Amino acid sequence: LAKTTQPISMDSYEGQEVNITCSHNNIATNDYITWYQQFPSQGPRFIIQGYKTKVTNEVASLFIPADRKSSTLSLPRVSLSDTAVYYCLVVGYSGAGSYQLTFGKGTKLSVIP
Amino acid sequence: KAGVTQTPRYLIKTRGQQVTLSCSPISGHRSVSWYQQTPGQGLQFLFEYFSETQRNKGNFPGRFSGRQFSNSRSEMNVSTLELGDSALYLCASSRDWGGNNEQFFGPGTRLTVL
Numbered sequence: 001l002a003k004t005t006q007p008i009s010m011d012s013y014e015g016q017e018v019n020i021t022c023s024h025n026n027i028a029t030n031d032y033i034t035w036y037q038q039f040p041s042q043g044p045r046f047i048i049q050g051y052k053t054k055v056t057n058e059v060a061s062l063f064i065p066a067d068r069k070s071s072t073l074s075l076p077r078v079s080l081s082d083t084a085v086y087y088c089l090v091v092g093y094s095g096a097g098s099y100q101l102t103f104g105k106g107t108k109l110s111v112i113p
Numbered sequence: 114k115a116g117v118t119q120t121p122r123y124l125i126k127t128r129g130q131q132v133t134l135s136c137s138p139i140s141g142h143r144s145v146s147w148y149q150q151t152p153g154q155g156l157q158f159l160f161e162y163f164s165e166t167q168r169n170k171g172n173f174p175g176r177f178s179g180r181q182f183s184n185s186r187s188e189m190n191v192s193t194l195e196l197g198d199s200a201l202y203l204c205a206s207s208r209d210w211g212g213n214n215e216q217f218f219g220p221g222t223r224l225t226v227l
Contacts, residue, residue: 032213043117043203043218044156087156091212099169101212103156 004088004104011110018075020107022088025069033064033071034089038106044087048073075109083111115139117206117219125225131192134222138185138206144168145187146216147179150201162187163210191224199226 005023012018024033032051036044048055050062050071061074075082088104118137126132138145147159158171162181179189185206191198201223205216 034213041220043205043221044216045218046215049213049215089212099212101158101171103158105155 004090004102006086006088006104006107008105009108009110011112012078013112014079015077018078018082018109020073020075020086020088020109021070022073022104023070024088024090024102027068027090028092031068031090031092033062033068034091035060035062035071035073036087036089038085038087047086078109078111080111080113082109084109117204117217119202119204119219119222121222122220123223123225125227126194127227128194128196130194131190132194132224134189134191134202134204134224136187136189136204136206136219138187138204139217142206142208142217143185144207144210144214145181145185146205146207147187147189148203148205149173150203150221151199156203159189161210161212168210169212194226196226198224200224 034049035047037047038044048057048060048062050064052064055062063072085106085108087106090102093099120135136145144163146161149157159173160170160179161168165181176192181187201221203218203221205218207214207216
């Protein structure tokens with residue numbers, strides 16, 4: 001079962017690029033990495049998912065090095081509305097359709113004007 | 114398109130009681146997953162249902178159970194409540210089962226056990 005570690009909090013100024021790294025040292029070969037964003041009093045919201053190398057969508061990029069022991073969520077030019085908690089999720093399949101979901105503890109991003 | 118809805122939004126119970134939480138998924142989504150969120154433990158997976166069958170289960174005691182109906186709506190039940198069961202219970206729906214599918218979360222039910 002993969003364990004995930006993320007920084008507890010980060011601060012950034014508006015307009016800057018923010019990179020949040022998640023460590024998953026014992027990630028299995030078939031595990032995917034997913035990131036979710038959560039605002040207060042709301043459920044998490046899907047941001048991006050990847051397996052290896054780089055994935056980009058309209059809101060973020062996800063970088064996964066070759067050893068896959070970590071992943072970095074990159075948010076370009078953050079605004080105040082990006083202030084939220086960001087969770088790294090590793091999904092590990094153990095065969096016969098069984099899988100385990102391991103969420104990180106979350107990184108609280110505070111964007112400063 | 115309506116999002117995932119959960120009822121009730123807030124609930125107060127006492128130790129030893131049981132509670133049932135309800136979740137209505139997004140139309141067309143057949144998978145419903147349940148999570149417990151607490152400040153200390155974070156987000157923890159409870160179980161996932163697809164086509165009325167439990168597909169996967171997290172590491173929670175048997176006091177936590179669930180079911181899914183033919184219309185994909187799901188309920189979660191916690192029996193013999195303990196103080197430590199106080200948490201935000203989140204429901205998420207997706208088109209297919211398996212953790213890699215994009216999940217759409219509801220706002221959660223805040224359960225307080227006194």
